[in-house]
Amino acid sequence: NAGVMQNPRHLVRRRGQEARLRCSPMKGHSHVYWYRQLPEEGLKFMVYLQKENIIDESGMPKERFSAEFPKEGPSILRIQQVVRGDSAAYFCASSQEPYSNQPQHFGDGTRLSIL
Amino acid sequence: AQSVTQPDIHITVSEGASLELRCNYSYGATPYLFWYVQSPGQGLQLLLKYFSGDTLVQGIKGFEAEFKRSQSSFNLRKPSVHWSDAAEYFCAVYQTGANNLFFGTGTRLTVIP
Numbered sequence: 001n002a003g004v005m006q007n008p009r010h011l012v013r014r015r016g017q018e019a020r021l022r023c024s025p026m027k028g029h030s031h032v033y034w035y036r037q038l039p040e041e042g043l044k045f046m047v048y049l050q051k052e053n054i055i056d057e058s059g060m061p062k063e064r065f066s067a068e069f070p071k072e073g074p075s076i077l078r079i080q081q082v083v084r085g086d087s088a089a090y091f092c093a094s095s096q097e098p099y100s101n102q103p104q105h106f107g108d109g110t111r112l113s114i115l
Numbered sequence: 116a117q118s119v120t121q122p123d124i125h126i127t128v129s130e131g132a133s134l135e136l137r138c139n140y141s142y143g144a145t146p147y148l149f150w151y152v153q154s155p156g157q158g159l160q161l162l163l164k165y166f167s168g169d170t171l172v173q174g175i176k177g178f179e180a181e182f183k184r185s186q187s188s189f190n191l192r193k194p195s196v197h198w199s200d201a202a203e204y205f206c207a208v209y210q211t212g213a214n215n216l217f218f219g220t221g222t223r224l225t226v227i228p
Contacts, residue, residue: 004158033215042119042205043159045215056214091158103149104216108158 004029004094004107005074012113013082021077021110025094032075033104034060034067037089049075079112087114119208121219128196129227136191136222138206147209148189149216150180154202162204165189176200201226 005024013019025032030051035043045059049069060067064082069075079086089111093104118141128134140146147166151159163174170182180191189206203223207216 006158035215035218040220042218042220043216044218048214059215093159103161103164105161106151106159108156111156 004092004105006090006092006107006110008110009108010111010113012115014115015083016081019079019082019086019112021079021090021092021112022074023077023092023094023107024074025092026096026105029094029096029105031095031097032069033093033095034075034077035091035093037091037109039088043091046077082112082114084114087112119206119217119219121204121206121222123222124220125223125225127225127227130198131195134191134193134196134200134224136204136206136224138189138191138219139187140189140206140208141187142208142210144211145184147211148180148182149207149209150174150178150189150191151205151207152176152202153205153221159205162191196224196226198226198228200224 004026007022032049034046036046037043047060047067048056052071064080066078089109091106091109093106095104120139122137149164150162152162153159162178163172165172165182172180178193182189203221205221206219209216
């Protein structure tokens with residue numbers, strides 16, 4: 001499967017724990033985008049990364065959230081000290097070109113539930 | 116600021132009937148426009164896109180969309196709906212120079228026999 005791979009598909013955490021979400025972009029894609037989908041809402045942009053660089057994190061909450069895309073390995077979205085409001089589906093997308101008018105290809109998402 | 120409006124939260128159609136899902140955008144220049152479909156528990160699949168040229172765009176699964184600049188609309192259509200089309204549909208806009216897509220809130224399609 002050469003698509004965008006996200007894991008885990010489902011993640012349950014208790015309040016105060018850490019959540020780590022992983023995303024492997026499509027083969028040949030070096031641009032990764034994270035979106036969050038709250039219940040009954042559309043996707044909202046969080047962060048855009050290239051290898052080893054955060055390009056745009058204007059949609060990311062200032063506290064507890066961080067993202068990285070190392071030289072080797074998947075992109076990681078990390079949420080520290082999770083709260084109930086973090087419950088959402090988190091989607092990763094990748095594209096071949098930056099500032100992309102090329103279609104962004106999406107993974108199947110990680111559904112995060114906070115107990 | 117750009118925005119995307121999908122005025123219909125939920126639409127129900129009979130199998131075999133025609134379908135039109137509405138999308139309006141607010142953006143100064145000619146936008147790049149997309150329609151995505153999301154099945155329950157799944158990610159988003161691109162149905163079609165408009166960048167320039169012919170304003171009637173053909174997509175996968177028998178869908179098409181028409182860009183109407185005068186109405187700032189990009190409505191999605193299908194002449195005959197199948198039960199497997201039941202899903203959530205999202206319209207999205209890309210703004211030149213931005214790093215992300217802007218999504219509408221989605222339209223949930225229910226197909227009845």
